Amino acid sequence: MRPSIVSAMALSFLGIFCVSPAIAAQRPHILMILSDDFGWADAGWHRPGNYAEVSTPAMTKLVKEGIELDRHYAFKYCSPSRCALQSGRHPIHVNVMNTDPGNVNKQDPVSGFAGIPRNMTGIAHVMKNGGYRTHMVGKWDVGMATPDHTPHGRGYESSLGYFSHENDYWNFTVDDNGGAGPKSCPTSEEGQSIVDLWVKEFDGNPDDFGGPAIGLNSSIPKCFVGNDAFPANSLAGACPYEDALFEQRVLSIIDHHDLNDTERPLFLFYSPHIVHEPLQVPEFWYNKFPFIEDENRRRYHAMVNFMDGAIQNITGRLKSRGMWQDTLVVFSADNGGAIYRNGTAGGNNYPLRGGKAANFEGGIRVNAFVSGGYIPQSQRGRKLEGLVALWDWYATFAHFAGVDPTDNRAARADLPGIDSIDMSGYILGESRASPRKSMVVGAPSGYRDIWGGDHMKTQVNGVIVDEGNAGLWKLLVGAVSMDVWTGPHFPNKTATWTADNSPEQLFLDCNEACLWRLDQDPSEHFDVSKSPDNAERIARMKAVAEAANATTFSPNRGTSDPLACTTAKNKWNNFWGPFLP
Numbered sequence: 001m002r003p004s005i006v007s008a009m010a011l012s013f014l015g016i017f018c019v020s021p022a023i024a025a026q027r028p029h030i031l032m033i034l035s036d037d038f039g040w041a042d043a044g045w046h047r048p049g050n051y052a053e054v055s056t057p058a059m060t061k062l063v064k065e066g067i068e069l070d071r072h073y074a075f076k077y078c079s080p081s082r083c084a085l086q087s088g089r090h091p092i093h094v095n096v097m098n099t100d101p102g103n104v105n106k107q108d109p110v111s112g113f114a115g116i117p118r119n120m121t122g123i124a125h126v127m128k129n130g131g132y133r134t135h136m137v138g139k140w141d142v143g144m145a146t147p148d149h150t151p152h153g154r155g156y157e158s159s160l161g162y163f164s165h166e167n168d169y170w171n172f173t174v175d176d177n178g179g180a181g182p183k184s185c186p187t188s189e190e191g192q193s194i195v196d197l198w199v200k201e202f203d204g205n206p207d208d209f210g211g212p213a214i215g216l217n218s219s220i221p222k223c224f225v226g227n228d229a230f231p232a233n234s235l236a237g238a239c240p241y242e243d244a245l246f247e248q249r250v251l252s253i254i255d256h257h258d259l260n261d262t263e264r265p266l267f268l269f270y271s272p273h274i275v276h277e278p279l280q281v282p283e284f285w286y287n288k289f290p291f292i293e294d295e296n297r298r299r300y301h302a303m304v305n306f307m308d309g310a311i312q313n314i315t316g317r318l319k320s321r322g323m324w325q326d327t328l329v330v331f332s333a334d335n336g337g338a339i340y341r342n343g344t345a346g347g348n349n350y351p352l353r354g355g356k357a358a359n360f361e362g363g364i365r366v367n368a369f370v371s372g373g374y375i376p377q378s379q380r381g382r383k384l385e386g387l388v389a390l391w392d393w394y395a396t397f398a399h400f401a402g403v404d405p406t407d408n409r410a411a412r413a414d415l416p417g418i419d420s421i422d423m424s425g426y427i428l429g430e431s432r433a434s435p436r437k438s439m440v441v442g443a444p445s446g447y448r449d450i451w452g453g454d455h456m457k458t459q460v461n462g463v464i465v466d467e468g469n470a471g472l473w474k475l476l477v478g479a480v481s482m483d484v485w486t487g488p489h490f491p492n493k494t495a496t497w498t499a500d501n502s503p504e505q506l507f508l509d510c511n512e513a514c515l516w517r518l519d520q521d522p523s524e525h526f527d528v529s530k531s532p533d534n535a536e537r538i539a540r541m542k543a544v545a546e547a548a549n550a551t552t553f554s555p556n557r558g559t560s561d562p563l564a565c566t567t568a569k570n571k572w573n574n575f576w577g578p579f580l581p
Helices: 057-065 078-087 123-129 242-256 295-320 392-401 408-412 532-549 562-570
Strands: 029-035 067-069 133-139 158-162 198-200 266-271 327-333 368-371 382-384 438-444 458-466 472-476 514-517
Touching: 029 078, 029 295, 029 392, 057 295, 057 327, 057 368, 078 123, 078 392, 123 133, 123 266, 123 392, 133 242, 158 242, 242 266, 242 295, 295 327, 327 392, 438 532, 458 532, 472 532, 514 532
Parallel strands: 029 266, 029 327, 067 382, 133 158, 133 266
Antiparallel strands: 067 368, 158 198, 327 368, 438 458, 458 472, 472 514
16 A cells, blocks of 8 residues: 555645637546656556566556557657647747747747747637636646746646746755756755746636745755665655646546536646656655666666656546546657666666667657547557657547637737647557658757757658558657667666766767668667668658658757846745746
8 A cells, every 4th residue: 555645735626717618529527647768568457577677556457447659659758748748839839949948039939938839729718618617737848937837837826836847855955957947046055956846736826827836856965866766754744745746736636526516527737757867756655676786777676666646646536537438548748768867767678779869769668548438449458659759639629629629819910820630549449540641750950059049950861651551660860869779678778978968978870871771670779761762752751751840840949047046036025927918
């Protein structure tokens, strides 16, 4: 039985929003789960049943009862994937950078910020227009500069989460290391870091975008003990663990959802911090894996197991409230497992090549499934091998809500439109093939400052094309980072990094093109670009990539603004939050 780490939180669910009822019949409750840095080989359904290192029994059961999405793709790192999901756009049309959340370009009041431009419509607004109650819990990472950039500004009626790429699991603080927090605000001389935890209660006030989650973060002095796996008294609740806090919030949202208001189903975006660094986990879960000798690997898989237990509790609560039969669960990772820094990030993507921050399959082909009672019986237990992209859920969810996903607000601001393709017919068995036949692969125009800073351009590096019976093909051009495979038993890698903290190392030079047939060679071992039989195919695929490259979105997002720091300290009680009107 799971120990109680966090006491139940009181939530205010008193507000009634005037949203238009949906015209679609039998709209499902939707639980969208987006995990962080969850490696391909770290999922139990991608491992033999007797492989003790990986323990995901709840998620594996959901896969067996639902549908595995075997060719589900995201971007190669966090913020672009999250921007894509929330906006319904390929990252090349919204954001390809893990930019400092304090960035501002005051010459561009629409797109001159980290994350999603102000005038793009978020998926929660779409769902609200369809009559859904909308809630967000966990990692945000799609902007914080203005109230428009907050979850409430994007359409979520309630939220509890953090704005940055990562924070500390025990005290929710963000330092200026690794680009996690605004570089304009280093840790103070007193050693005090700024807290990253924001809350918006379901209070019905459309003008209230929330505020610092004072009282929900730990107030215990010296709760954080460096990189230790767990601080003292963590099991007694003295130091609330961030993902336990998020789990309790999700459970409370489910408990307070009004089942009598059948015109307003639940749309819940749950985005756990796990298994992103830092590798911190409560002692109870850490002690479940004493046989894993590598310390980072032990913490990582204890964290995976914690997430699995949280999902079990959440789906269990949906069942106990009688909501399960009408619920669609969508699960995806935001990118592949992190395997850089000599393995200290803990992830494993065996048998795929590369990992997070690389455009090899290990970086962009991610763990994903759909489950829940809403899935037709005839579809359960299937593995779908057609292309699906993370941003396709925007149009898919809009379909279930009975709402046109077209973003007219963005069009009026001359911003790119959505790239999302409705997958509802594919997952419900109404069509045998995925409607997505291709997906371009993008990146910033360089690797030097991918974590923010200098203005860089968006570029297309390749394309994946489904040719049906003729195969699934992937083309990449130029230099491709992280040319390495992880082995079945971590951390067995085929190469060692040339420097710490250097995901850009170990390049494969694809020159004009590298080509793999993924349906026969999913691990990208055999480059077939030199075969004369593929010359015409390469020309066609390069033409697709070049056409997409002409449409890329490259706003100047500016540099870190000191106002982010001073606002946090002077207005938000030493919490990160919006710093511009």
